[in-house]
Amino acid sequence: MTKSTFKKVKISGITTCVPENFRLLDDEIDILYDGDIKQVDRIKKSIGLNKRHIVKDDTTTSDLCEVAAIKLLEEMNVDKSKIGAIIFVSQTPDYFQPATASYLHGKLALPKECSAFDVNQGCSGYVYGLWLAHMMVETNSCEKVLVLVGDTLSRVVNPLDTNVAALFGDAGTATLVIKSNEEQNSFFSLHTNGLKFDTIIQPQGAFRKPTKNIINDEKVFKISDKRLLNNLYMNGAEVFNFSIEEEPKAIKEILKISNKTEKEIDYIIFHQANKYIISNIARRLKFPIEKTPFKTTGKYGNQSSASIPCTICDAINKEVVTKKVKLILSGFGVGLSWATCQLELEKIFCPDVIFYKS
Amino acid sequence: MKKITKKELLEEIKLTLQREEEISLDTELEKMDEWDSLAYISIISLYDRLFDFIITIDKLKESKTIDDLIKLVSNKLDK
Numbered sequence: 011m012t013k014s015t016f017k018k019v020k021i022s023g024i025t026t027c028v029p030e031n032f033r034l035l036d037d038e039i040d041i042l043y044d045g046d047i048k049q050v051d052r053i054k055k056s057i058g059l060n061k062r063h064i065v066k067d068d069t070t071t072s073d074l075c076e077v078a079a080i081k082l083l084e085e086m087n088v089d090k091s092k093i094g095a096i097i098f099v100s101q102t103p104d105y106f107q108p109a110t111a112s113y114l115h116g117k118l119a120l121p122k123e124c125s126a127f128d129v130n131q132g133c134s135g136y137v138y139g140l141w142l143a144h145m146m147v148e149t150n151s152c153e154k155v156l157v158l159v160g161d162t163l164s165r166v167v168n169p170l171d172t173n174v175a176a177l178f179g180d181a182g183t184a185t186l187v188i189k190s191n192e193e194q195n196s197f198f199s200l201h202t203n204g205l206k207f208d209t210i211i212q213p214q215g216a217f218r219k220p221t222k223n224i225i226n227d228e229k230v231f232k233i234s235d236k237r238l239l240n241n242l243y244m245n246g247a248e249v250f251n252f253s254i255e256e257e258p259k260a261i262k263e264i265l266k267i268s269n270k271t272e273k274e275i276d277y278i279i280f281h282q283a284n285k286y287i288i289s290n291i292a293r294r295l296k297f298p299i300e301k302t303p304f305k306t307t308g309k310y311g312n313q314s315s316a317s318i319p320c321t322i323c324d325a326i327n328k329e330v331v332t333k334k335v336k337l338i339l340s341g342f343g344v345g346l347s348w349a350t351c352q353l354e355l356e357k358i359f360c361p362d363v364i365f366y367k368s
Numbered sequence: 369m370k371k372i373t374k375k376e377l378l379e380e381i382k383l384t385l386q387r388e389e390e391i392s393l394d395t396e397l398e399k400m401d402e403w404d405s406l407a408y409i410s411i412i413s414l415y416d417r418l419f420d421f422i423i424t425i426d427k428l429k430e431s432k433t434i435d436d437l438i439k440l441v442s443n444k445l446d447k
Contacts, residue, residue, distance in 0.1 A: 052386050056386075057406070250409040250412060251409075251412060251422060251425060254413075254416065254422060286409070
């Protein structure tokens with residue numbers, strides 16, 4: 011297990027950009043569910059899906075992150091010369107090479123005295139990005155780190171795949187991590203189960219040929235016009251089991267590491283996989299559902315790595331801009347990877363979600 | 369945790385699957401339209417809520433009938 015404690019780092023701003031374009035579950039009763047209204051009602055009621063904001067045409071994750079970053083840098087009036095690193099966390103980069111962080115470094119006119127790299131993580135990716143940025147600032151390697159996190163999974167799923175097409179939404183976010191002059195404690199723990207690497211997978215498209223002696227889950231190879239090997243595959247039931255098994259343990263663990271009680275925490279912001287998973291985790295933890303925002307998926311779709319910052323901007327930004335809020339953030343999914351942190355946001359820059367016009 | 373009877377569990381399963389038609393112990397899972405991955409996670413959630421444990425997907429897949437599903441938790445039911 012990886013455990014980290016930081017003492018002089020804080021988040022000073024978070025912005026989120028989602029595409030203006032959206033689709034409703036009701037629009038797809040015929041395409042995805044053969045006109046089965048009862049099935050659509052089951053999905054709405056049980057899983058809490060309804061609307062999802064997805065990109066049009068060729069818009070990429072970096073386009074959304076760029077808009078989020080410009081809003082943050084301009085409105086916070088950030089001195090770009092103090093930004094020592096730009097980290098891009100995503101499963102949907104612009105290129106295999108170069109790093110999308112390099113492209114964004116140029117677009118945002120950041121200084122040459124700045125490192126830039128990509129991190130391949132999805133649902134746990136926001137916490138990963140924060141963890142790396144905290145290390146870089148805590149060690150005085152950088153004064154400010156710009157963390158750009160997002161995904162456009164709508165471009166990876168097959169639009170006819172009943173299992174996943176209606177689930178995912180797209181978003182790009184920007185977070186500024188800076189040195190804190192006062193003591194500011196934050197705590198991280200990160201986990202991996204690589205034996206389950208094929209639970210969520212895009213089997214084809216990179217350099218490894220998908221074969222049955224490497225990918226164990228046979229369903230990955232059951233392809234049709236509804237899912238090809240270069241589309242995203244997800245074993246939803248396995249993900250559900252993994253989430254309700256590991257997440258309550260991860261929350262209890264971070265409370266122990268940070269030496270806090272549940273009562274001291276204002277909100278747990280889980281990765282917004284869907285309402286059903288969050289309510290099941292909250293019930294297992296016996297944690298009041300009011301303290302675990304869960305509406306993001308129904309409003310925007312499952313935004314993978316961007317769902318935690320989007321939920322901060324969408325559900326609790328009125329609080330984090332005016333006062334101190336004690337949070338646990340926890341992402342879980344593709345990898346399988348799960349990462350959790352306990353930190354405080356106090357009077358940060360956190361405007362409402364902004365919309366990308368294509 | 370209050371123990372429930374086999375009959376009550378059957379009713380809970382019917383509600384969980386959001387099924388309008390009657391089900392019995394002999395109902396074959398594969399023959400129900402509702403038996404899909406959404407049903408899997410609904411049963412996992414139901415058993416977690418009622419019995420505080422997480423059943424594996426393999427156990428669910430091995431189940432052929434409603435009775436098999438109930439047998440997975442028979443030792444936790446009110447006799």
